[in-house]
């Protein structure tokens with residue numbers, strides 16, 4: 001699937017027209033294809049088509065004509081007094097066909113009778129906050145409990161970022177013209193879009209440009225995972241040092257290490273607090289566990305940094321963070337380890353939080369991946385979880401820029417950013433919204449780093465494998481998503497990774 005921002009879409013549209021393909025033809029093809037989806041998905045009897053004043057509304061007029069032709073009883077709301085260009089031509093056709101045009105005041109009554117609403121109010125020409133009149137219409141649509149098909153992007157969602165500043169339509173299906181719009185796959189826009197489909201509208205490849213956001217699907221990763229070749233030994237296959245766990249959080253360490261083992265590490269080492277080590281050691285048969293000097297709260301003491309660095313001599317990458325605690329001692333420990341190694345490092349969870357307000361990340365030159373969720377990134381940026389959640393693309397790019405590292409922002413839409421590169425992961429399930437799955441992810445990406453992958457590719461591949469493992473668990477057990485626990489992922493990581501080899 002190709003992802004386009006609003007600007008990229010309008011560039012492709014402009015180029016197609018420069019190549020001699022009339023804009024009206026693109027609109028006709030978009031509307032016809034979207035009407036086909038409406039018929040196949042919803043088999044509507046009575047449809048209300050809500051059309052705004054731009055080309056999104058123009059698509060809506062074509063959809064209305066096509067549904068009318070298919071025998072659907074159609075009502076159309078056109079919000080603008082005067083239309084021009086292609087939308088005007090298509091509205092005129094509706095008038096000639098005596099399709100019923102309704103006024104804003106009639107929308108509620110129409111919603112009561114409709115079994116499908118087509119949202120063609122605002123498309124990629126919109127950003128910011130919807131004005132009062134349109135907000136009122138959107139609220140009525142959302143309150144009606146009728147199926148909604150959104151045209152190109154749900155109205156009120158910023159098509160280029162997924163940000164939602166005010167009212168926005170909640171759709172069951174969003175049908176995008178030519179390319180999926182970025183706003184349909186990034187939260188909160190993604191939650192408004194429902195299922196996202198793409199229809200072809202006649203834009204030739206000559207009009208396309210390289211998208212600024214990559215959709216991380218299996219095809220974009222296939223062949224990128226290094227294989228272990230014949231003369232290998234356990235160290236050359238990937239040797240990972242995991243710095244994780246404390247007395248109160250032994251499970252985080254176990255899950256990170258076991259994720260790493262299944263993602264192909266030749267050997268794993270774990271550094272954890274002396275008090276946590278005995279319990280962890282029993283759970284990790286294949287791992288070399290070092291119980292290091294313990295600090296105040298059952299975590300590792302900053303004084304353990306030298307021992308950990310010494311034990312990492314044969315490692316090819318480090319994972320630092322799961323379950324280490326966020327106190328002052330944790331911060332000093334993480335800073336000391338980071339200052340002492342140029343190996344590739346993944347910083348997760350408490351390690352990310354503890355670096356807020358320090359320059360440890362910005363100073364670091366070795367390859368670095370951070371894997372925060374919105375709360376952890378909010379603390380790192382000094383903004384907050386709410387601010388990050390509202391502006392996920394902006395926040396992850398800002399962190400990657402400010403800290404000069406690869407940022408993987410976790411959530412229902414995992415975003416990976418490094419330098420000028422941005423990607424959104426295609427796999428995953430709500431089943432992952434359970435404690436410990438993030439620890440598994442840290443191990444999977446850590447393993448890929450230890451096996452020589454570069455940070456951006458390792459993060460993309462790790463997120464894909466992790467999400468795919470959850471999908472495979474759902475498919476194979478047939479159990480409800482709510483029943484998954486993080487340790488279920490171990491048995492499915494190998495098959496998920498196998499799909500990329």
Ligand SMILES: NC(=O)C1=CN([C@@H]2O[C@H](COP(=O)(O)OP(=O)(O)OC[C@H]3O[C@@H](n4cnc5c(N)ncnc54)[C@H](OP(=O)(O)O)[C@@H]3O)[C@@H](O)[C@H]2O)[C@@H](O)CC1
Pocket residue numbers: 009010012013014026027030052053054055056057058059121122123124125126127128129130131134151152153177201
């Ligand atoms: N390749 C293509 O590009 C193709 C594009 N196609 C389609 O065109 C769409 C893009 O069309 P577009 O550029 O005309 O913009 P669009 O989304 O209709 O929005 C403009 C309208 O929004 C309004 N409006 C703006 N801000 C607002 C606010 N805050 N609050 C309220 N209203 C606000 C603005 O009102 P105005 O400010 O002018 O009064 C104007 O009426 C695209 O998504 C796709 O569906 C297809 O036909 C095929 C080829």
Ligand SMILES: Nc1ncnc2c1ncn2[C@@H]1O[C@H](COP(=O)(O)OP(=O)(O)O)[C@@H](O)[C@H]1O
Pocket residue numbers: 349373409410411412413414428429430431432433434435436437438439440441466
């Ligand atoms: N609704 C969801 N849909 C898909 N993936 C999700 C969803 N919620 C969480 N995840 C994924 O689950 C993992 C949770 O990680 P995290 O929040 O760090 O949990 P923990 O710290 O308990 O391990 C992340 O990889 C995240 O992207």
Ligand SMILES: [K+]
Pocket residue numbers: 056119120121122123150151152153154155
């Ligand atoms: K729309």
